[in-house]
Amino acid sequence: MGTITVSPSNPATSFRRRTPDFPNDSLSASTLPPRKIFVQSFAGGKLAGRPCSGAMRIRSSSERVKKAVSNNHIFSSVADVSLNQATETSKVPKGEMWSVHKFGGTCMGTAERIQKVAEIVQQDSSERKLVIVSAMSKVTDMMYNLLYKAQSRDDSYTSSLDDVFEKHLLTAKELLEEDDLERFLSELQNDISNLKTMLRAIYIAGHATESFSDFVVGHGELWSAQMLSYAIEKNGKPCCWMDTREVLIVDPISSNQVDPNYEESEKKLEKWFAQRPPETIIATGFIASTPQNIPTTLKRDGSDFSAAILGALVMARQVTIWTDVDGVFSADPRKVSEAVILRTLSYQEAWEMSYFGANVLHPRTIIPVMKYNIPIIIRNIFNLSAPGTMICQQPEKEDGEGMISESVVKAFATIDNLALVNVEGTGMAGVPGTASDIFGAVKDVGANVIMISQASSEHSICFAVPEKEVKAVSNILQSRFRQALDAGRLSQVEVVHNCSILAAVGQKMASTPGVSATLFDALAKANINVRAIAQGCSEYNITVVLMQDDCVRALRAAHSRFYLSKTTLAVGLIGPGLIGGTLLDQLRDQAAVLKESFNIDLRVMGISGTKSMALSNSGIDLMRWREHLKEKAEKANLEKFVRNVQENHFFPNTVLVDCTADSDVANHYCEWLQKGIHVITPNKKANSGPLDRYLKLRKLQRKSYTHYFYEATVGAGLPIIRTLQGLLETGDKILQIEGIFSGTLSYIFNNFKGTRSFSDVVTEAKLAGYTEPDPRDDLSGSDVARKVIILARESGLKLELSDIPVQNLVPEQLRDCASSEEFMQKLPNFDDGFSKQRNDAEVEGEVLRYVGVVDVANNEGAVELRRYAKTHPFAQLWGSDNIIAFTTQRYREQPLIVRGPGAGAEVTAGGVFSDILRWKPQSNHTIQVLLDKLRELGNSRF
Ligand SMILES: NC(=O)C1=CN([C@@H]2O[C@H](COP(=O)(O)OP(=O)(O)OC[C@H]3O[C@@H](n4cnc5c(N)ncnc54)[C@H](O)[C@@H]3O)[C@@H](O)[C@H]2O)C=CC1
Ligand SMILES: N[C@@H](CC=O)C(=O)O
Ligand code: NA
Secondary structure, three states: OOOOOOOOOOHHHHOOOOOOOOOOOOOOHHHOOOOOOOOOOOOOOOOOOOOOOOOOOOOOOHHHHHHHHHOOOOOOOOOOHHHHOOOOOOOOOOOOOEEEEEEOOOOOOOHHHHHHHHHHHHHOOOOEEEEEEOOOOOHHHHHHHHHHHHHOOOOOHHHHHHHHHHHHHHHHHHHOOHHHHHHHHHHHHHHHHHHHHHHHHHHHHOOOOHHHHHHHHOHHHHHHHHHHHHHHHHOOOOEEEEOHHHOOEEEEEEOOEEEEOHHHHHHHHHHHHOOOOOOEEEEEOOEEEOOOOOEEEOOOOHHHHHHHHHHHHOOOOEEEEEEOOOOOEOOOOOOOOOOOEOOEEEHHHHHHHHHOOOOOOOHHHHHHHHOOOOOEEEEEOOOOOOOOEEEEOOOOOOOOOOOOOOOOOOEEEEEEEEEEEEEEOHHHOOOOOHHHHHHHHHHHOOOOOOEEEEOOOOOEEEEEEEHHHHHHHHHHHHHHOHHHHHHOOOOEEEEEEEEEEEEEEOHHHHHOOOHHHHHHHHHHHOOOOEEEEEEOOOOOEEEEEEEHHHHHHHHHHHHHHHHHOOOEEEEEEEOOOHHHHHHHHHHHHHHHHHHHHHOOEEEEEEEEOOOEEEEOOOOOOHHHHHHHHHHOOEEOOHHHHHHHHHOOOOOOOEEEEEOOOOHHHHOOHHHHHHOOOEEEOOOOHHHHOOHHHHHHHHHHHHHOOOOEEOHHHOOOOOOOHHHHHHHHHOOOOEEEEEEEOOHHHHHHHHHOOOOOOHHHHHHHHHHOOOOOOOOHHHHOOHHHHHHHHHHHHHOOOOOOHHHOOEOOOOOHHHOOOOOHHHHHHHHHHHHHHHHHHHHHHHHOOEEEEEEEEEEOOOOEEEEEEEEEEOOOHHHHOOOOEEEEEEEEOOOOOOOEEEEEEOOOHHHHHHHHHHHHHOOOOOHHHHHHHHHHHHHHOOOOOO
């Protein structure tokens, strides 16, 4: 930057503009000698007699700028003459009295918004307010564009400068009036004309130094600060504005980094405050000066940084960063629709989050305030009712009302477009310097290592670098370690492309066991393969590397586990017929209770019939699911349906409920379980289908973390499968299972008493919703045979459906009817035959009962119509009752009997519903609590 000399031509001072002028100020700027501090006083009761500093006002002139540019002095340093001449020194008021606000470009985007900012500032009742503003939105880009054009000798820079002028002119006209407007416009015109001169010089030189550039781009803040200051004053509130180049001194570290120089800034601030400014100060964000008084900027996110440094300098009570979001989200809301606004974040957590690209604060913004434990609050200017996120020391409690603290893992973030490099070989173990050699090589190609992991066996080191840098990294490692590779001391330098990092951030992770277990469990259940893991000793974050294709799913799975998982379940329902429809109604009726009392959030993300399906992004409104299915339907497509239910939203708990009787749907269960989707069904086709498919399904279910529940396939809602599993799991041995497994046939034979014809009773069973979609499946015995097979297989028998002899009650002539309707129509023709069988039994004092038997000891089963004495328990049934007797080693003398309605919409749907709720990890206890509560609420079916 050359030798620093003191010269009056430093734009940091020479361009310093006037603070709002005061109408009756006896001292007129133009009549005063330059470089003298103005003490402003408001007449008319505004700020009478109050001494006020603001930006010091040495009226600049384009002539001086031109001269300075031509003398090449323009960025020579100059002491802040006005400040240096301030003889009066006063201590800067510090501490709790200060509230610091920062308003970003969006907040300052229009006259209306600036006005709103003015109101917010005024509403803050703090004793002293320091308000840092960015340039109006887009202005900084416009300024950079001007520079770029001038440097590229593009003549249109002049018209671009006109645009900048126009934008501020229009805003000011809308915002300000009379004298204020006049004064602002006069300053604006001055600045624009100076800029014109300067840009012309840049145009001629075809180059702008960094200082030139910083000087030019910083104008946006100068103008926005002035406008806001005028707007606040307009409402009668004393206010002045601060050109932070007079106060904020920073040491440049590199082309994109500066360090605050607190000592120098402190001195400057002292001098600035010597002029005793009013309680409200509007300061320019982003811009500062070097110790040599050369204008500079605070680089990226500079205004936040300005606010943090100034907040620290005055030891403010708090720093509020106003933006256009409600606060810091627990994950990127574009990827995780369930992301929540965090009420609090510790400084370290915010730090970690911002490193991982979360749109929080730049890490350096946190450093100045951390020192004094000054909280930073992120708030939404467009939603004042949102409390925002407070970044502070690790808070003990969620909020002042003693609410429980947020999740141990506060937030999740991801970084995409990474590659994993794995350097592996036995020759690495115990050889000091290997890591240094590896990372030395990586440094030599200028690659940025994002995470490193080495297992204690020292057999391999893996690290992640940006994808675009991995080729160079791989090449240099291959060449540096050529000898070791050739000699076999290193086995490989492997590159895994298309990786992402998922980071879980939370300060409390450090003292909470089981966090990583929970995280990895969530990933495992989502079938996501973890390629590498890293956790520093600070335990503020756990970082996992995974394939990029899995990243969003992983993010959602992990997020849901810590924020929603135990409570949120994405449901896809296939087959909204009698059972499916009743289930949807039950879900609708219970949704509120589940959510309010048990924090279980069931979302039906899709409903699919044979021809059409309805999908939703956030959950179908179950009050209107039928209408939704009609109005919002699209052509059914099972693949798309499943994808929507699982992937679009990714609640790690995804359940597909198959309420069809379709084998084709059942054929997909394996694939769904493999994808981490739980399957719940009353459909018997999978468990009674081909044995090899069944065995594969069960193996997969055991191996995967996903659930496959099918309680309603036998005895509808009755606990048959669970009872059997309970016996087996606790070591009992099943000898025989015998019973009436068909609600339809039970109903038919319980009601076929000679008063109504057989076909009439079948029609009643159908109307009552007991039958299969085609009642011949019941009458043929195939439905019972399926149940027998299901129980036989559950008991360990490897039987096919065809191994079960079945007595078919469907008359020969009706077996080939094209439809169930035709069958029902023709059935009355066979009533006499059925009446005869019933009468024959009656004569013997017996009843007909259609039973199924699983004879475990003999590895066989049977399904047949039997006659039982009227005193037999099977003869005592009512309605659609099923009765199932388990004879086991423990229940040898007296079988364990389960009895109750074994068909019908409500009980079956209730059984499916209960299976849905079983997915919960802590199912036993919670479900018990849940069921107790539901019972308490008068839900008899539970
Ligand atoms: N009704 C009852 O009491 C009991 C029924 N079940 C079982 O529940 C299941 C459903 O029975 P219901 O509701 O009575 O039958 P239903 O015929 O009323 O409903 C089945 C629904 O599935 C739809 N469907 C069929 N194939 C489909 C496909 N590939 N994709 C999408 N949708 C498809 C149909 O259009 C219909 O809406 C059956 O598997 C049945 O065995 C189990 C226990 C008791
Ligand atoms: N149709 C079946 C329904 C239950 O599985 C029956 O009648 O039992
Ligand atoms: Na059951």
